[in-house]
Amino acid sequence: MSTASMAKGTGTAVPVPLPWPGLLALSTAAFTAVMTELLPAGLLPRMAPALGVSEARVGFLVTGYAAASFAAAIPLTALLRGLPRRRVLVGALAGFAVSNSVVALSSSYALTFAARLLAGAVGGLLWAMLVGYAARMVPAERRGRAIAIVLAGITLALSLGVPAGAALAGALGWRTAFGTLAGLAVLLIGWVRWRVPGFPGEPPEARMPLARVAALPGLPAVLSVTLFLLLGHQVMYTYVAPFAAHAGLGRPDAVLLVFGAATVAGIWLTGLLVDRHLRAALLTALAVCAGAMLCLGLLAGTHAVLFGSVALWGVAFGGAPTLIQTALVDASGPEVADVATSLQATVYNAGIAAGSLTGGLALDALGPGALPWTSLPLVAAALTTVALGSRYAFPAARRRLSSGS
Structure with a gap:
């Protein structure tokens, strides 16, 4: 059954309120993914000396993320479609936590680039999940509103998050900005386990090619x-x-x-x-x-x-x-x-x-x-x-x- 249904009173169907805590957790996951993807673009001059490379090569950290996301979305989703959905979601967020922690601590460009490939791969998996997850949390007649709430995390990241991340990096250093993103991912894992409902994966006999x-x-x-x-x-x-x-x-x-x-x-x-x-x-x-x-x-x-x-x-x-x-x-x-x-x-x-x-x-x-x-x-x-x-x-x-x- 869906986690949202129609509550009936005295003969009149009344919609159950939207599951705001769970939807906002998914929206924050979208926010975290966009921040992880784009933050290096605003920090090129600060990151380049620390990694011993040119600004152009730091820019490749964004390119690598996008390429890994493009390549991994379909195969990872197909590979993991039988697992419980919340477990996969938590795994993707853990990938963000690990990747951003490595970026925050690494002085090696090769290691940093590898961490960005990991983030891109789990990012592709996350984007494949979020909309369908939101759709399963609400009745169909409120599906669009739920999806809008989740995708608002993208807009918030672009309009406020990326500038705020750049400001934080300017005040406390770029490593602090990535460390903060890693901490956010860890907190988000707890939020998801607490307020986002679990759904089963697809059994083998029901999986559509x-x-x-x-x-x-x-x-x-x-x-x-x-x-x-x-x-x-x-x-x-x-x-x-x-x-x-x-x-x-x-x-x-x-x-x-x-x-x-x-x-x-x-x-x-x-x-x-x-x-x-x-x-x-x-x-x-x-x-x-x-x-x-x-x-x-x-x-x-x-x-x-x-x-x-x-x-x-x-x-x-x-x-x-x-x-x-x-x-x-x-x-x-x-x-x-x-x-x-x-x-x-x-x-x-x-x-x-x-x-x-x-x-x-x-x-x-x-x-x-x-x-x-x-x-x-x-x-x-x-x-x-x-x-x-x-x-x-x-x-x-x-x-x-x-x-x-």
Whole structure:
């Protein structure tokens, strides 16, 4: 049975409150994963002398994490799908604790890089679990809200956590920042064991082969939307600084600040809409994102338009992952959501890498002004896929209303 159900009074069904302590623990796990992945990017000048390497090689600590996450998500999820879910979650968090502890103590670049590969591998496993775990903790009609709460940890890490980590490193040293992350992971293990319910793994006779999961009705469309959106987003986001300079703005950090604040608003708004209006909300988000790219392509030289378009882009993109992942769980069902999410995590990382590459090629060949026009058809492809996917992937009325067991 699900850990959440409908409590009935005198003939009227009343929803049980959301399991906030457990969902917030999962959200903190998402926060920890993002912080672990991105913290070295803000500490390059401090870490390089201590490890005896160049800043570029310290940057590879982020690249190594992403590569390990990309490579490990599917095989680790498939290998461990039969184990109790909470045990796997605790194991992933223990991996973060060990990795960040090694980084905090190591003076060897090779050892530090190996620790980052470990973190990336358990990070890929964690991302494959979180959404499906949240979906199993609540009734299906509250699934989207639960996923939004968990994914809010990403937004919090990007908007507050990474800057705070950099500030802590400046005040007390970069090793203290990584040690703090290790301590957070240890505390989070206790929180998960205390307040996150346990679920069984998949018995061997019930395990759906990976190829069958990938071919479930609606799943290819959801994965396609993920890929197209990340491609289009990353084309612009990776090269915001040269585009802002092209538009006559000398403060790309101001653009990023507006975008980050808008993503917070986007995920909050999505939490209000996702369970009742998933299809309409996703169509609107993608249309707004496409419209923002069009405005950036035509009128970015007007700074009011530039900032307004970036704000709309941030609101739209901030909510899109929750909407898409809720659609993924609806299409797959919570029972195989971990495997489906591992596929999506791989597609997500591929979209980030390919989008950055595509944007770089466009920048080199055509200049910053071409970036919105490169992004626009990719976002439009995501919008078209949702518009056409009304039967299985993004139905007007959500069908798979089993909350899992």
